[in-house]
Amino acid sequence: MTTIDDTSTAGPSAVVPHATPVLQARGLVKTFGRVVGLDGVDLALYPGEVLAIIGDNGAGKSTLVKCLTGAEVPDQGEILLDGEKVHFKRPQDARAAGIETVYQTLAVSPSLDIASNLFLGREVRRPGFLGKVLRLTDQAGMRESARRELRELGISTLQDVTVPVENLSGGQRQAVAVARAAAFGSKVVVLDEPTAALGVRESGQVLELVRTLRDRGIPVIIISHNMPHVFEIADRIHVQRLGRCAATITPQSHSMTEAVAIMTGAAQA
Amino acid sequence: MTTTTATADPAAEFLDRRSPLERARGVLHRYPALSPAIVLVLSVIVFGQLNDRFLALSNLSLITQQVAVVGTLAAAQTLIILTAGIDLSVGAVMVLASMVMAQVASGSGAPPVLALAFGLLVGMACGALNGFLVTRLKLPPFIATLGTFNVFTAVALLYSRGATVRGGDMPAVMTWTGTTFPVFGVRVSTGVLLMLGAYLVLAVALSRTAWGKHVYAVGDDKDAARLSGISVNRVLLSVYLSAGVILALAAWIQIGRANAASPNVGVDMNLDSITAVVIGGTSLFGGRGVIWGTLLGALIVGVFRNGLSLAGLDVLYQTLAVGVLVIVAVSLDQWIRKVRK
Ligand SMILES: Nc1ncnc2c1ncn2[C@@H]1O[C@H](COP(=O)(O)OP(=O)(O)O)[C@@H](O)[C@H]1O
Ligand SMILES: [Mg+2]
Numbered sequence: 107m108t109t110i111d112d113t114s115t116a117g118p119s120a121v122v123p124h125a126t127p128v129l130q131a132r133g134l135v136k137t138f139g140r141v142v143g144l145d146g147v148d149l150a151l152y153p154g155e156v157l158a159i160i161g162d163n164g165a166g167k168s169t170l171v172k173c174l175t176g177a178e179v180p181d182q183g184e185i186l187l188d189g190e191k192v193h194f195k196r197p198q199d200a201r202a203a204g205i206e207t208v209y210q211t212l213a214v215s216p217s218l219d220i221a222s223n224l225f226l227g228r229e230v231r232r233p234g235f236l237g238k239v240l241r242l243t244d245q246a247g248m249r250e251s252a253r254r255e256l257r258e259l260g261i262s263t264l265q266d267v268t269v270p271v272e273n274l275s276g277g278q279r280q281a282v283a284v285a286r287a288a289a290f291g292s293k294v295v296v297l298d299e300p301t302a303a304l305g306v307r308e309s310g311q312v313l314e315l316v317r318t319l320r321d322r323g324i325p326v327i328i329i330s331h332n333m334p335h336v337f338e339i340a341d342r343i344h345v346q347r348l349g350r351c352a353a354t355i356t357p358q359s360h361s362m363t364e365a366v367a368i369m370t371g372a373a374q375a
Numbered sequence: 376m377t378t379t380t381a382t383a384d385p386a387a388e389f390l391d392r393r394s395p396l397e398r399a400r401g402v403l404h405r406y407p408a409l410s411p412a413i414v415l416v417l418s419v420i421v422f423g424q425l426n427d428r429f430l431a432l433s434n435l436s437l438i439t440q441q442v443a444v445v446g447t448l449a450a451a452q453t454l455i456i457l458t459a460g461i462d463l464s465v466g467a468v469m470v471l472a473s474m475v476m477a478q479v480a481s482g483s484g485a486p487p488v489l490a491l492a493f494g495l496l497v498g499m500a501c502g503a504l505n506g507f508l509v510t511r512l513k514l515p516p517f518i519a520t521l522g523t524f525n526v527f528t529a530v531a532l533l534y535s536r537g538a539t540v541r542g543g544d545m546p547a548v549m550t551w552t553g554t555t556f557p558v559f560g561v562r563v564s565t566g567v568l569l570m571l572g573a574y575l576v577l578a579v580a581l582s583r584t585a586w587g588k589h590v591y592a593v594g595d596d597k598d599a600a601r602l603s604g605i606s607v608n609r610v611l612l613s614v615y616l617s618a619g620v621i622l623a624l625a626a627w628i629q630i631g632r633a634n635a636a637s638p639n640v641g642v643d644m645n646l647d648s649i650t651a652v653v654i655g656g657t658s659l660f661g662g663r664g665v666i667w668g669t670l671l672g673a674l675i676v677g678v679f680r681n682g683l684s685l686a687g688l689d690v691l692y693q694t695l696a697v698g699v700l701v702i703v704a705v706s707l708d709q710w711i712r713k714v715r716k
């Protein structure tokens with residue numbers, strides 16, 4: 107049983123040894139007044155892998171991905187994308203750099219339809235005068251690509267892209283949010299507890315989506331409380347505890363019970 | 376009313392199990408302009424039955440002219456309410472802009488285009504101030520515009536020294552919005568056409584541009600919009616600025632309609648504009664509604680006021696009826712919104 111405590115130096119032998127991480131964080135610190143959200147966290151995401159982040163409530167999982175995706179600005183530490191330092195001030199910055207996120211509080215607009223939600227914030231304009239001068243959007247084109255994208259991701263239950271998102275079930279909304287993150291040639295997809303509010307069948311569909319993304323070569327960071335899900339889908343597991351990375355393990359190196367023990371502090375990695 | 380039977384139909388699982396009432400609610404939810412359209416048609420039929428003169432072309436023409444100013448204010452109000460805000464200052468902004476337009480046009484001998492441009496600038500400056508208070512100082516729109524409502528009203532009175540500028544003292548361009556011309560026997564005023572133009576532009580902008588989608592998204596859920604990469608403050612500011620432009624247009628229409636610019640007329644129109652928006656099916660909670668619904672709402676108010684006065688009822692009954700309409704409209708909205716899971 108081998109564990110890798112410092113991913114930045116040891117590298118994940120389970121996946122791609124010695125490759126440059128797509129996304130890397132070093133020594134992230136984030137405080138909220140007196141509350142320490144992150145207390146010096148390192149994290150590395152390698153090409154083509156699914157990295158799960160597990161940890162107790164309040165361990166700093168959401169804060170960690172918010173820092174990685176521009177929703178929060180860390181007090182200290184650095185973030186590297188393809189080995190280059192980046193400074194995200196807003197979610198737009200991270201998005202522009204190719205990091206797409208599905209936040210724990212779903213960031214969809216309920217009254218807009220599926221196609222509008224997929225393209226929210228990156229609408230496609232019509233060609234020529236209508237688009238350049240009058241700034242009209244290409245509704246038909248966006249609907250068509252929305253349909254195609256959903257089909258390619260295997261989300262067959264969402265064929266009518268003109269339905270307002272508020273009319274969808276929880277799982278379908280989640281699928282819209284994931285599809286949105288996956289749809290636009292993104293470099294990294296980050297999912298914060300995507301299955302927490304879902305039933306068994308709907309969770310299965312979201313996990314299937316994650317696999318589809320990995321098969322497309324897009325690395326995924328996924329936060330989850332659900333150990334069976336994590337062990338089913340992850341290549342590596344980052345265990346977050348009290349604002350720090352307690353260990354980085356793999357489903358092969360550790361059992362679920364051992365992972366939970368590290369998570370709760372009952373065992374050292 | 377739903378009834379459950381003990382003998383389960385095997386196909387029942389695939390049927391739409393919502394009651395007719397729930398299905399109706401679903402339809403009203405998807406098409407917010409539908410309920411005001413039904414109300415407008417019904418009220419026109421009823422008032423037509425009550426009084427022969429109601430459906431006369433001259434009377435219908437009068438209704439549209441009476442609606443032009445409030446209808447334009449309500450267009451601006453719709454933009455604000457779609458972002459889950461409210462603007463109590465629309466009437467005051469219009470009055471201030473109209474006083475500036477009238478004074479520049481009548482006093483200084485400046486070309487009327489300049490007078491209109493000054494009015495536009497005043498409208499935009501007022502919008503910018505409201506937008507600044509809401510986005511930078513983070514004041515709730517209700518409070519911010521309650522403050523500016525008083526400020527703009529006072530400034531308009533101070534600036535004009537309380538005096539009305541008569542239409543005859545201004546170049547003809549200033550009262551051009553009040554002139555009428557026949558369309559298939561109905562006299563239509565230029566002001567009504569300008570109002571319709573404003574609605575058309577807004578309708579396209581709201582449904583066919585990225586900006587329009589962002590306005591809805593911001594009203595729907597600010598945080599979700601932010602996480603989707605929308606600059607919430609920039610959208611809000613643009614909304615208050617656009618409202619200012621529309622209010623300057625309303626000022627011009629008002630000068631034509633009244634054939635004068637008066638600092639005392641129209642300040643209280645903010646409530647009528649909110650009434651039109653609410654009756655038009657736009658949700659006060661933001662993110663839901665269509666601009667055409669507001670036009671229908673403004674027409675409904677106009678039809679009620681006109682129809683009740685033709686029926687010989689005291690003006691107080693008009694006020695009463697409009698009040699009831701608002702309460703019914705908001706209750707309906709609350710009920711419709713329950714569709715949301
Ligand atoms: N915006 C915030 N303001 C204050 N404290 C926060 C904020 N966000 C997170 N925290 C605190 O930071 C810690 C880590 O939170 P979080 O990252 O949400 O944990 P997790 O997602 O692992 O449950 C918690 O103690 C939480 O209360
Ligand atoms: Mg969390």
